[in-house]
Amino acid sequence: MIPDKQTIILAADNIKPYIHRTPVLTSESLNKLTGCDLYFKCENFQKTGSFKIRGAMNAVLSLTKDELKKGIVTHSSGNFAQALAYASLRGAGAKAKIVMPENVIPLKHDAVLGYGAEIIYSGNMPLDRENKCSEVINETGASFIHPSNDIRVITGHSSSAIELINDTEDLDFVFCPIGGGGLISGISIGFSHFSSKTKIIGAEPLNADDAYQSIRAGKIIPQTNPNTIADGLRTSLGDVTFPLIQKYVSEIIRVSEEEIKNAMKLIWERMKIVVEPSGAVSFAALIQKSSEFKNKKTGIIVSGGNLDTSKINI
Amino acid sequence: MIPDKQTIILAADNIKPYIHRTPVLTSESLNKLTGCDLYFKCENFQKTGSFKIRGAMNAVLSLTKDELKKGIVTHSSGNFAQALAYASLRGAGAKAKIVMPENVIPLKHDAVLGYGAEIIYSGNMPLDRENKCSEVINETGASFIHPSNDIRVITGHSSSAIELINDTEDLDFVFCPIGGGGLISGISIGFSHFSSKTKIIGAEPLNADDAYQSIRAGKIIPQTNPNTIADGLRTSLGDVTFPLIQKYVSEIIRVSEEEIKNAMKLIWERMKIVVEPSGAVSFAALIQKSSEFKNKKTGIIVSGGNLDTSKINI
Numbered sequence: 001m002i003p004d005k006q007t008i009i010l011a012a013d014n015i016k017p018y019i020h021r022t023p024v025l026t027s028e029s030l031n032k033l034t035g036c037d038l039y040f041k042c043e044n045f046q047k048t049g050s051f052k053i054r055g056a057m058n059a060v061l062s063l064t065k066d067e068l069k070k071g072i073v074t075h076s077s078g079n080f081a082q083a084l085a086y087a088s089l090r091g092a093g094a095k096a097k098i099v100m101p102e103n104v105i106p107l108k109h110d111a112v113l114g115y116g117a118e119i120i121y122s123g124n125m126p127l128d129r130e131n132k133c134s135e136v137i138n139e140t141g142a143s144f145i146h147p148s149n150d151i152r153v154i155t156g157h158s159s160s161a162i163e164l165i166n167d168t169e170d171l172d173f174v175f176c177p178i179g180g181g182g183l184i185s186g187i188s189i190g191f192s193h194f195s196s197k198t199k200i201i202g203a204e205p206l207n208a209d210d211a212y213q214s215i216r217a218g219k220i221i222p223q224t225n226p227n228t229i230a231d232g233l234r235t236s237l238g239d240v241t242f243p244l245i246q247k248y249v250s251e252i253i254r255v256s257e258e259e260i261k262n263a264m265k266l267i268w269e270r271m272k273i274v275v276e277p278s279g280a281v282s283f284a285a286l287i288q289k290s291s292e293f294k295n296k297k298t299g300i301i302v303s304g305g306n307l308d309t310s311k312i313n314i
Numbered sequence: 315m316i317p318d319k320q321t322i323i324l325a326a327d328n329i330k331p332y333i334h335r336t337p338v339l340t341s342e343s344l345n346k347l348t349g350c351d352l353y354f355k356c357e358n359f360q361k362t363g364s365f366k367i368r369g370a371m372n373a374v375l376s377l378t379k380d381e382l383k384k385g386i387v388t389h390s391s392g393n394f395a396q397a398l399a400y401a402s403l404r405g406a407g408a409k410a411k412i413v414m415p416e417n418v419i420p421l422k423h424d425a426v427l428g429y430g431a432e433i434i435y436s437g438n439m440p441l442d443r444e445n446k447c448s449e450v451i452n453e454t455g456a457s458f459i460h461p462s463n464d465i466r467v468i469t470g471h472s473s474s475a476i477e478l479i480n481d482t483e484d485l486d487f488v489f490c491p492i493g494g495g496g497l498i499s500g501i502s503i504g505f506s507h508f509s510s511k512t513k514i515i516g517a518e519p520l521n522a523d524d525a526y527q528s529i530r531a532g533k534i535i536p537q538t539n540p541n542t543i544a545d546g547l548r549t550s551l552g553d554v555t556f557p558l559i560q561k562y563v564s565e566i567i568r569v570s571e572e573e574i575k576n577a578m579k580l581i582w583e584r585m586k587i588v589v590e591p592s593g594a595v596s597f598a599a600l601i602q603k604s605s606e607f608k609n610k611k612t613g614i615i616v617s618g619g620n621l622d623t624s625k626i627n628i
Binding site: 049313 | 359363578583587619628
């Protein structure tokens, strides 16, 4: 089930024309502050503002013509919604159907429409959107693409690891945020094939620590009532991502809301780049434990930059 | 008095080892939004976080050994303070003396110390700091470098124009913010030598519109009581910068506080880069008059990225 070397190289090649090769940035100032040797993989500069386009595009490109005719559907009120909207239109000339809760914020709603998808409203509970998705699938035969718990999506995300490995030399560690677990699964698989000595560290909000709890319990503990500013990391692991995290991730570090905000502001201030709260969680984890990573070559996955500026008061 | 081609090329070469060649970024999304063909010159990624290092470094490098022995002094509570601190230490191995008001915010204070300068406190009125500067000069014979009204500083800033011209093709317009007028003077001189068809447009906060008023009056009207979020643009023109602006600048566009904030947030959102309020004023002006610049190749000088994140509530 785990994609082999050739499979992830092929996926990276397939999606290449549609995505950005994101830069790996360094910061003298943040190296000094932390005592570490940091390499920031800037997925905030990715098409649609986050890494999600990598997996979405790979999943869309893997569909047959017959499947495409019946349509593409997902449920997401976050970055995957925009990514799948864009991937469907650019990769397959098709309008994706995105199931969103009725209380979705206007910014996200408008972005999805802007990227050319159709929105289907559901109730506001997780079960409501799953039911609505099932309805759509039953009626149309559309292909469902899950935002994280889908091996085609995960395989697409591995392309970010390949780029990071090519742009650095023998990283000791990589810090990666965990939401549904799709990104860290893809990153882990990429490193396992091309830089197997690099250790993978997961980073999670303390207020949405289902991955930490699941690893401890040895089974999936779904996230209930997450209360975190890192809105991309509120979802639970799935049956595809959990075993991959069990297999590959060395350690999960949990960070407070204050630590997330501080890390985000430090990146803004010192690197002059915009990251969203979820995108700063891996750096927050590194700061918390920086003494344990002194002088180590450490990759930091900055997962996205879709900051909701309407919530920012100046 | 206006530096010739050779002089600004020499200055650009002299400061090159100490500064970044900043990128020129484009944004499909902002082109679509404005209907213009925009080229953002990103001085927010410059050393010390703004364009100021260009002029500060050129001024420091132009001092003789004897002058350097007696020291370097300026008054600034803004980006020039950090720039001169850095330029003195790296360019001449000397600690600059920076006169700052007693009520300077801790962030700026710490940044100046971090860049290796000595802080000398003055009272909080503009006259207080000038008097304190004069005291220092009388006591030590230190060389005074004005943040904007100094031809060595202006000549250093021309290097940004040279880079922008090299990285684009035949710009129709360049939008540049006006504070003390040092940046727009340097940019104007650069374009006059190497791309003389490009028109220079000044951008100013409505609440600190001394350049607009001065041009109308035909004489320097000092800024009194500026009340703008664009803290880098509160200062008045000087006897060096005013005639250069008279000579070179085609038009000055004034923008409201709301327009500045909107432009800043648009750059954050769409380009994922951090700009400070002053750094977004030129883009705010372009947005206000975008219908007049449809499809025109237009440079936008993004002057700095030293955002005070302590003022941002999330």
